[in-house]
Amino acid sequence: MIPNKIPYLTLQVHGVSSEHQRRRRRRRRRREPMNKSNSKRRAAEQHLLSLLDTCDSIPKLHQAQAHLLKLGLHSNPLVLTKFTSTSSSLSSLSSSLSLLFSPFSSPHLYDSFLFNTLIRSLAHSSFNLLAISYFSLMLRRRLLPNKFTFPFLLKAIAAAPSPHLLGPQAHAAAIKFTFADDLFVRNTLIHMYSCCSGGFHSARKVFDGMPKTNVVSWSAMIGGYVRSGLSNEAVALFREMQVSGVRPDEVTVVAVLSACADLGALELGHWIKSFVERERIPKTLPLCNALLDALAKCGDIDGALKVFVEMPERSIVSWTSVIDGLAMHGRGREAVAVFEEMRTAGIVPDDVAFIGVLSACSHAGMVDDGRHYFASMKSEFGIEPKIQHCGCMVDLFSRAGMVEQAMEFVQSMPMRPNPVIWRTLISACRVHGKFELGESITRNLLKDEPMHGSNYVLLSNVYALSRRWEKKSEIRKVMSKQGIKKVPGCSLLEFNGEIHEFIAGDELHSKYRDVFDMVEEMGRKLKLAGYVPVLSEVLLDIDEEDKEDALHQHSEKLAIAFALLKTAPRTTIRIVKNLRVCADCHLATKFISKVYDRDIVVRDRNRFHHFKDGLCSCRDFW
DNA sequence: CTAGGGTTAG
Numbered sequence: 001m002i003p004n005k006i007p008y009l010t011l012q013v014h015g016v017s018s019e020h021q022r023r024r025r026r027r028r029r030r031r032e033p034m035n036k037s038n039s040k041r042r043a044a045e046q047h048l049l050s051l052l053d054t055c056d057s058i059p060k061l062h063q064a065q066a067h068l069l070k071l072g073l074h075s076n077p078l079v080l081t082k083f084t085s086t087s088s089s090l091s092s093l094s095s096s097l098s099l100l101f102s103p104f105s106s107p108h109l110y111d112s113f114l115f116n117t118l119i120r121s122l123a124h125s126s127f128n129l130l131a132i133s134y135f136s137l138m139l140r141r142r143l144l145p146n147k148f149t150f151p152f153l154l155k156a157i158a159a160a161p162s163p164h165l166l167g168p169q170a171h172a173a174a175i176k177f178t179f180a181d182d183l184f185v186r187n188t189l190i191h192m193y194s195c196c197s198g199g200f201h202s203a204r205k206v207f208d209g210m211p212k213t214n215v216v217s218w219s220a221m222i223g224g225y226v227r228s229g230l231s232n233e234a235v236a237l238f239r240e241m242q243v244s245g246v247r248p249d250e251v252t253v254v255a256v257l258s259a260c261a262d263l264g265a266l267e268l269g270h271w272i273k274s275f276v277e278r279e280r281i282p283k284t285l286p287l288c289n290a291l292l293d294a295l296a297k298c299g300d301i302d303g304a305l306k307v308f309v310e311m312p313e314r315s316i317v318s319w320t321s322v323i324d325g326l327a328m329h330g331r332g333r334e335a336v337a338v339f340e341e342m343r344t345a346g347i348v349p350d351d352v353a354f355i356g357v358l359s360a361c362s363h364a365g366m367v368d369d370g371r372h373y374f375a376s377m378k379s380e381f382g383i384e385p386k387i388q389h390c391g392c393m394v395d396l397f398s399r400a401g402m403v404e405q406a407m408e409f410v411q412s413m414p415m416r417p418n419p420v421i422w423r424t425l426i427s428a429c430r431v432h433g434k435f436e437l438g439e440s441i442t443r444n445l446l447k448d449e450p451m452h453g454s455n456y457v458l459l460s461n462v463y464a465l466s467r468r469w470e471k472k473s474e475i476r477k478v479m480s481k482q483g484i485k486k487v488p489g490c491s492l493l494e495f496n497g498e499i500h501e502f503i504a505g506d507e508l509h510s511k512y513r514d515v516f517d518m519v520e521e522m523g524r525k526l527k528l529a530g531y532v533p534v535l536s537e538v539l540l541d542i543d544e545e546d547k548e549d550a551l552h553q554h555s556e557k558l559a560i561a562f563a564l565l566k567t568a569p570r571t572t573i574r575i576v577k578n579l580r581v582c583a584d585c586h587l588a589t590k591f592i593s594k595v596y597d598r599d600i601v602v603r604d605r606n607r608f609h610h611f612k613d614g615l616c617s618c619r620d621f622w
Numbered sequence: 623c624t625a626g627g628g629t630t631a632g
Contacts, residue, residue: 214625
């Protein structure tokens with residue numbers, strides 16, 4: 001049983017019940033029959049059902065519960081089912097559980113119907129694991145599950161921490177009870193499997209085995225690909241869906257938009273926006289939120305703001321997405337203004353909103369504002385800062401060059417620093433010349449994460465900047481001996497409705513022959529304009545000339561060269577990168593924007609860089 | 623009484 005979260009409810013139940021018990025004892029003494037006459041009982045039942053129909057608050061629910069007990073309807077399945085669904089819509093599950101499983105109810109009267117309602121309510125609650133317990137209780141009571149039971153059960157399992165443990169068992173149960181061919185059950189199976197890590201294969205197996213699909217099957221599969229980090233596959237499946245003639249609805253579009261946000265595919269984002277208009281897909285709140293988020297993450301922050309302004313209603317998610325979007329683009333002042341506007345609109349910020357506003361302060365170098373907001377979390381809003389908030393603060397100080405303050409902050413944090421925090425500090429040490437500190441932090445970090453390639457890259461960069469070349473080549477040796485690989489840099493570029501992928505050092509691909517020639521030519525032109533390669537960015541222990549070649553193979557340079565070759569003069573080039581942009585590429589891109597007269601928008605791991613006329617919007621803080 | 627969907631440090 002879940003703990004009763006509302007103490008006075010317990011009192012109420014007990015008070016009313018003991019009154020009821022007294023009556024029952026009196027009845028027993030007078031040898032009266034337990035059941036009232038049928039018509040009276042039906043009247044009481046009707047009365048309670050209509051009472052529950054008008055329940056729109058928890059106090060009213062408690063009143064109804066008192067009536068229910070007074071009228072002796074605590075074992076009436078119809079009333080209990082209604083009570084369960086009403087209390088779950090008011091998120092007061094403890095009410096229905098304490099009623100259903102109180103010592104005064106008669107569980108032997110419960111039917112599958114009631115259990116389904118209960119399992120559904122639990123599946124939608126934060127106690128979703130209890131749905132599984134009540135499913136097994138149902139079986140132990142020899143009640144047969146029906147085709148309605150499995151969608152609820154599978155949904156509860158999908159939301160559990162390790163769905164792969166119970167998911168296949170539930171699938172087997174669905175087969176055993178002959179409901180695994182049901183369209184609803186199969187659609188929920190797709191969802192459940194795609195919630196297991198690496199489960200998209202099983203999800204796809206279910207999907208491919210379906211003789212009949214509908215829009216829900218496709219949306220579940222597309223959403224499953226997005227959840228598994230396979231956004232390209234999600235978009236491909238969306239196109240296949242259109243070919244197959246199944247009409248996408250607002251849920252499908254939301255899933256595709258999150259793939260779009262992940263890929264940073266602006267053309268696709270704009271296409272979906274017009275698709276929604278053209279097909280008159282209802283612009284629900286989640287759809288507008290997904291659209292606004294996708295446009296911001298694809299680089300069209302002003303388009304995102306336009307969506308936000310035009311929204312008929314906004315939730316805290318809408319506000320947070322705008323704040324995050326502005327933060328990512330380095331527009332910290334505006335992000336803070338939107339945060340304040342949100343408060344004026346009467347919305348109380350939550351912990352996610354604070355992550356947005358803190359990261360906005362950090363990306364825009366607004367140290368005092370960041371300090372203020374961090375302090376206000378607890379003092380004004382009673383929100384305990386989480387590690388993400390502390391991470392923002394460490395980043396805030398680090399970017400501003402206040403490495404000591406960052407270090408002090410880490411030492412005074414209420415929780416243990418994680419590797420993300422350490423890596424933030426190490427980057428700060430490198431940028432602001434604190435080599436000894438950077439080295440000692442990295443050595444400690446390597447003890448915790450000896451197989452994490454990016455830690456070695458960080459340490460190597462620290463050594464390179466302090467010109468300790470022997471130390472640097474030592475790292476290289478350790479890495480190759482242990483078989484530790486650095487994550488390859490990868491840049492995406494949308495061209496002619498397709499996503500082109502460029503991977504660092506991918507020189508063996510003959511189809512990019514002209515791209516490599518272009519990179520060489522770019523290098524020559526940039527040098528004439530005054531560009532000097534930042535050789536310290538090269539991890540390899542090789543001579544200077546080879547280092548320059550290595551830099552030429554960085555994925556964003558390949559992508560930019562491709563774009564310069566293929567796209568019309570002066571059109572904006574948009575690139576999405578998986579890692580933080582390196583110092584050399586950052587410098588080179590500034591030069592390219594001037595020499596080739598192109599606006600270049602790069603989304604890296606952390607934020608957007610808008611390059612124009614030889615300058616970058618991040619003002620070289622990133 | 624059925625299914626699929628929106629924001630989260632670097």
